[in-house]
Amino acid sequence: MAKDKITTESRDLLAKVSDVSTETEYFSPIPAGYKKGKCRYVIVMGTVMSGLGKGIFSSCLAKLMQDKGLKVSPIKLEGYLNIDSGTLNPFRHGEVFVLDDGMECDMDLGTYERMLDQNLSGSNFSTSGQIYSSVLRKERHGDYLGRDVQMIPHVTGEVKLELRRLAMNSEADIVFVEIGGTAGDLENAFYIEAMRELAYEEGPGSCCFVGLTYILEPKTLGEQKSKAAQLGIKQLMQMGIQPDIIACRADNPVSEQVRQKISVFSNVPFERVFSMHDSSSIYMIPSMLRDCGIDFQVLRLLKIDDRINLRLERKAWAQWCDFTDKIGKEDRQITIGITGKYTSVRDSYASIINALEHAGIALGCKVGIKWIETTEVTDDNAAEHLGDVDGIIVPGGFGVRGTEGKIACIKFARENGLPFLGLCLGFQMAVIEFARNVCGIKDANSTEIEPDCEHGVIDILPEQKKLEGLGGNMRLGGRDIEMKKGTVAWDMFNRQAQVRMRFRHRYEVDPEYIEALESAGVVFSGKAPNQPIMQIMEIPEHPFFMSTQAHPELTSRPMVSQPMFIGLAASSMKRRYPKDDLQGSVDAAKSVCV
Numbered sequence: 001m002a003k004d005k006i007t008t009e010s011r012d013l014l015a016k017v018s019d020v021s022t023e024t025e026y027f028s029p030i031p032a033g034y035k036k037g038k039c040r041y042v043i044v045m046g047t048v049m050s051g052l053g054k055g056i057f058s059s060c061l062a063k064l065m066q067d068k069g070l071k072v073s074p075i076k077l078e079g080y081l082n083i084d085s086g087t088l089n090p091f092r093h094g095e096v097f098v099l100d101d102g103m104e105c106d107m108d109l110g111t112y113e114r115m116l117d118q119n120l121s122g123s124n125f126s127t128s129g130q131i132y133s134s135v136l137r138k139e140r141h142g143d144y145l146g147r148d149v150q151m152i153p154h155v156t157g158e159v160k161l162e163l164r165r166l167a168m169n170s171e172a173d174i175v176f177v178e179i180g181g182t183a184g185d186l187e188n189a190f191y192i193e194a195m196r197e198l199a200y201e202e203g204p205g206s207c208c209f210v211g212l213t214y215i216l217e218p219k220t221l222g223e224q225k226s227k228a229a230q231l232g233i234k235q236l237m238q239m240g241i242q243p244d245i246i247a248c249r250a251d252n253p254v255s256e257q258v259r260q261k262i263s264v265f266s267n268v269p270f271e272r273v274f275s276m277h278d279s280s281s282i283y284m285i286p287s288m289l290r291d292c293g294i295d296f297q298v299l300r301l302l303k304i305d306d307r308i309n310l311r312l313e314r315k316a317w318a319q320w321c322d323f324t325d326k327i328g329k330e331d332r333q334i335t336i337g338i339t340g341k342y343t344s345v346r347d348s349y350a351s352i353i354n355a356l357e358h359a360g361i362a363l364g365c366k367v368g369i370k371w372i373e374t375t376e377v378t379d380d381n382a383a384e385h386l387g388d389v390d391g392i393i394v395p396g397g398f399g400v401r402g403t404e405g406k407i408a409c410i411k412f413a414r415e416n417g418l419p420f421l422g423l424c425l426g427f428q429m430a431v432i433e434f435a436r437n438v439c440g441i442k443d444a445n446s447t448e449i450e451p452d453c454e455h456g457v458i459d460i461l462p463e464q465k466k467l468e469g470l471g472g473n474m475r476l477g478g479r480d481i482e483m484k485k486g487t488v489a490w491d492m493f494n495r496q497a498q499v500r501m502r503f504r505h506r507y508e509v510d511p512e513y514i515e516a517l518e519s520a521g522v523v524f525s526g527k528a529p530n531q532p533i534m535q536i537m538e539i540p541e542h543p544f545f546m547s548t549q550a551h552p553e554l555t556s557r558p559m560v561s562q563p564m565f566i567g568l569a570a571s572s573m574k575r576r577y578p579k580d581d582l583q584g585s586v587d588a589a590k591s592v593c594v
């Protein structure tokens, strides 16, 4: 588009559609209507190594701010080129977390949702793939007015635009930015550069940089060493970022001496170099941060102490402490078996582990987990694998591996009154098991596992059949479920007519088999409104046989447990402690569900 042809009108229009300034040589990454100074930014970056819990740190700090009456909005910036996490292998990257709007994202978004008790959306998650796509789309659209499109200012500008749009749309007092990976990764370098620019453009006091680092404690030396941490922080400083706060991850509380050393090497005052050592539960970390006074340090740095409401905070904190006070004081213990093929990486099941922890805390019962590798389970040896558990979960998954073992586990649970919760693929396996062993449809299967099977009781969703390829063709996100009155599930969900859960699947129960399954004793207690898509299945005679096409684990929150997990844990407790009167604890836990 020739620059001299631009009229005032088209210039206004261009500025609106592409946030591009035509006035100067600079690309303007400021969306229309953005008010500088309204929102502040806390930017969390990793050094030394990834996987240290940037998301946990950031979400805990965000929670402390939210408790003070501030509006917070988190965003995770991922370095990879995928547009979303949908095609990522959970074995490599941890579970795929699904948001209510259907966004498939990193498991850290789950940590934010749980810690903040807040539903997030696609605008809280971005990848390099999304950023580059957007820049390239604008380039094709002619939005850059004949300029050569560059990493700086266009790509970094796109990142800043994204953050400012989030700040504007969420009306946040503080946007918490978590940058994936570690300083020094090539794929994250433009994010760090964008943050440097953002801090410069927004002005002093607008951004607070947090460097998360790691203190080594080699067994052979028996003391904490800070050199790796110093080098990591130096790397950030070379990129133009002066951290304001340093959070030191470590196995044990970080000594004063080590913190002093880091303070001197990084120009960060000693009182802003914190120890964030291992904790028995992530729900204890907010109080660890609060005890160090990190929340007020941040408020002071960002100069927003005047926006907080201490009365609100006292109330929120008292509620939170009522919850955390129960952690570690459970007087009973159960073991839940989780069958799954990603059993070597616990991150693949992060939300399930959390949901069980929430249910256990609500019931005053510690929940231990036994991982069961289903490729080894058969009808003949199921008792050996499941003899010592009080209940089992068959979680979601894709593909053939281990499915026969899962079916064997479900058969054992059904026949032996072992509490069972099936999630997504687990629900589909429960339907197949019942069809085979109770309805007598011997070759019942899922067409995902056996594409040409005679009796595909689980088949591809009609709406998904039209879509080609594996990327972006699932039924995704939050959907309403119509509950059937009088069922166990209906009762568990406080007798609500409709509940909402999140989904991520391609296959479903073939409606042709519903009648056969129901007449043999299955109750479909939840289905999609106005569609024959079965969403919850139960067997009423069994102590607890519940499964759902949804992923209830994604919406369990620390102080608002998910009823299905309470149901599983409660009936497993009854099995383990048959002589105890547990009704009081179960009723108390049920009252904090939903």
Ligand code: GLN
Pocket (backbone or CB within 6 Å): 395, 396, 397, 398, 399, 423, 424, 425, 426, 448, 504, 505, 506, 507, 508
């Ligand atoms: N593979 C199954 C499907 O696509 C189940 C998916 C899942 O467990 N998330 O329907």
